[in-house]
């Protein structure tokens with residue numbers, strides 16, 4: 001009889017754990033189990049229960065460490081079902097990934113599986129995807145699979161098992177109507193597509209099996225219409241088909257969801273992201289899992305949605321860094337989307353105006369098929385003219401150089417709008433004493449606390465430390481403290497001073513905090529849309545998704561910070577941001593200019609930008625990376641460690657490196673020296689890093705497979721923690 005269940009749980013244990021499945025007819029039935037769950041129930045009742053605080057589906061249960069003699073109640077345990085299992089003294093929700101006859105664990109030590117949790121049975125395909133991700137990122141299978149489920153579904157169930165889920169199932173579909181719903185609204189047809197859009201759709205639809213595409217086109221070139229067209233054709237083929245559409249940010253989902261609902265009123269459409277209330281999220285997830293939703297719109301976690309009839313995946317803004325997860329397993333949802341398409345033998349469309357160099361290179365090599373949209377759709381006319389302002393020649397006056405000031409004058413005179421983009425919030429990045437050397441260092445990080453005039457605080461943007469601005473210099477008592485450099489608040493102030501008659505707004509994260517902040521921000525955006533703002537000052541927040549019609553001038557203030565950054569991906573990110581900012585100008589077809597203040601006007605990045613040639617820029621970057629042996633020509637894993645002080649953090653990494661000598665095989669990888677991370681001290685922790693590099697990916701993984709178990713065995717003596725990241729974004 002097959003009565004051993006292999007179960008994965010959210011703990012760093014390499015192998016699934018074995019549990020005995022009791023025959024239902026033996027032993028006392030569910031009663032005892034319910035009692036033990038009552039205990040959990042009292043802890044789970046409030047939002048602040050263990051699940052909410054730790055994120056793990058584990059409940060401490062000291063009074064009843066094991067459920068050895070209780071038989072599981074409820075539906076039978078099968079492959080892919082969720083079950084409660086004891087691990088040490090805790091109870092976890094785990095996923096059954098195998099059912100076999102025999103266990104290597106001694107019979108007497110074998111514990112009994114607990115009750116099956118009401119909820120989904122995960123498919124073999126889903127298990128395969130999570131297992132792949134675990135192997136690729138070198139985490140345990142359970143550490144990937146459990147967090148990939150909505151929190152509500154992986155809770156250790158309360159007394160009345162399944163109660164939460166019953167509620168979940170009663171929630172109506174979120175979209176305008178599920179398939180087969182009685183009222184079928186009429187679909188709002190999309191625009192008549194251009195030949196290049198239709199051709200792209202044909203190619204996507206005509207593909208067979210796994211087919212990765214890179215859809216390359218500027219903002220407004222009609223990429224979204226291509227996604228929708230392809231999805232439409234796939235749904236026409238089969239009513240049951242499902243499409244997964246991944247987007248970088250939660251706040252982009254409502255807009256797109258509205259567009260989807262208008263376009264596909266007959267289909268179930270759900271959004272999946274962390275901004276949803278736990279119930280909504282679980283309900284949406286279940287709709288996708290049961291095939292009741294055909295179109296699933298989500299942020300990076302949605303790449304793990306359970307989709308029984310997935311036929312196409314789209315990743316919009318595929319270059320966006322938010323597809324990379326931080327904290328937990330550092331996976332790339334973009335990369336996993338491609339892998340998932342491969343596992344399911346379906347097309348995947350990566351779309352961007354500024355693709356990641358990795359994807360661009362794949363297209364160059366012919367592994368991804370490049371689909372290019374060359375024109376702006378609709379009314380939008382000519383591209384903006386992009387110019388640099390040489391700060392050596394035109395020194396900035398309160399942050400703004402003369403040519404930019406002149407351009408703003410003209411814009412206001414014409415009654416048009418201007419944007420000023422500066423990627424730094426606060427008044428000034430640092431406060432300085434005019435009498436001594438004192439600077440507003442963050443006491444917890446290797447960085448400065450920014451001076452926020454609004455609220456009169458010093459704030460560290462890295463660790464969140466803050467305090468009131470001192471009345472006098474803490475070192476010498478001098479009362480003349482001055483902000484050095486520019487932030488959004490200072491630019492706003494300067495603009496108000498220079499153009500007192502203009503209507504001015506500022507949008508940044510400080511401004512957007514909290515409920516009042518959110519409504520203030522959306523009111524500010526509305527005002528810009530309505531034409532009630534002449535000059536908008538803002539951070540990256542203003543660059544995404546907004547279709548301001550009357551903007552004809554964009555000023556960019558601190559591009560140089562990125563230009564000289566040490567990270568080899570910084571130029572790529574800067575280019576993407578500048579393209580995005582430039583895309584805010586001239587939306588209604590009016591002539592428009594983008595003026596970038598810089599000390600490096602000769603930098604080739606600006607030349608490529610001025611020619612609107614991402615291809616040119618990408619080619620240069622790729623050649624640079626080839627020469628410098630950077631990704632995508634080599635593959636990286638980054639081992640990081642954190643300790644109270646730097647020496648033990650580095651010492652740990654050195655000991656890790658030394659373990660290499662004990663491996664049986666020589667691996668074709670390079671281990672670099674252990675060094676402090678670029679921001680070495682963060683939130684009172686010192687952080688070191690060790691880069692592992694291989695020319696071939698398989699070599700990297702073979703090495704990590706052999707090396708990491710030894711690191712784990714060594715434990716984390718002398719340090720707070722360590723972590724490994726495959727394909728790190730920043731090194």
Ligand code: ADP
Pocket residue numbers: 191192193194197217218219220221222223224225226377378
């Ligand atoms: P992207 O996703 O590349 O930014 P969208 O697909 O959102 O571009 O298109 C931008 C705007 O142009 C949308 O309002 C869209 O409806 C419209 N549009 C797209 N393609 C066409 C077309 N062929 N004719 C007219 N309007 C179009």
Ligand code: ZN
Pocket residue numbers: 433434435436437438473474475476477478
């Ligand atoms: Zn001083």
Ligand code: ZN
Pocket residue numbers: 442443444445460461462463464465683
């Ligand atoms: Zn700090």
